[in-house]
Amino acid sequence: MTSEQIAPGQWRLSFTRPEAGFLINALARLGKHYQEDVARMPPMLRAYWEGTISLDEVEDMEESREVLAEARAELRSERLTLVENWMREFELAEERNPWKVEISSAERDEFIAMLNDRRMLLALELGIAEADMEADPREIADEARRASILEIDVLGHFILVMLGRQIHRP
């Protein structure tokens, strides 16, 4: 994957065929997740989508909690539309090797946040901890867990490519 700025506020992303396939597969699963009923999700995922406004017991917090839950529900709906747009763009693409997409900075920000959603959801689903993230995925025996960690890593790589960043140390 590559990411280049082609004009102020305008970006071109380019994916090889395998990268595009990987991305579309991840987006398809993410889109399905966005459509699921939060009330029926496992507790960890439900907590992620309902959100926690504060760990303290403070005055009038109930309304704030409701507002956050509503905003989170709306966010899922907005991101579902975004996923569908990406899927449609891929379906309509004449050239898929590489698959090139031009997006604005705002769209890029949303895309990055959406990919991060998928990473977070995978981690929550399987209870992935710090040690799992530091382990060599090839040494993880459980196949589903290994696949999820690899997906988290690859999507993380896509994010870093778009950010064009290296680790910063103080």
Add this chain to the structure above:
Amino acid sequence: MWQVESMRGAKMLTPRRRGIEVAVAGPATVVRFLSVARRATATFAAKPGTETSPDIDVEEKLKKAFERGWSVLVWNDPVNLMDYVVYVFKTVLKMNEKDASRHMWEVHQQGKSVVARETREKSEMIVHRLRGFGLNATLEQA
């Protein structure tokens, strides 16, 4: 490429408190708040035998609304990338590179960092936005 109007700006992540829109502090906010306060005063006044002092109530509400006594905390998690966290701090909190990196390291090493101290409404808005980017953010009374 494509346009998703409703995704533009901070609209989708702006908390909407029922009855009071105080997402952005400024003169318009004061007018809106006073308008709500006046309605509340009228309601109290209309109830015979009510002992609540509306003036004190309104003053307290106004004072609370403008107090920057709320901290936004970001908590460590095993999945969010360090560079991603820096990027989110820069995007949402308009931090410079140095401050964003410093807060990211604080989250990473100490488990949490206070990234903003604002009014309650603004703190809630920041929590919504940070959560929209997948960061574990909460608010607490400073």
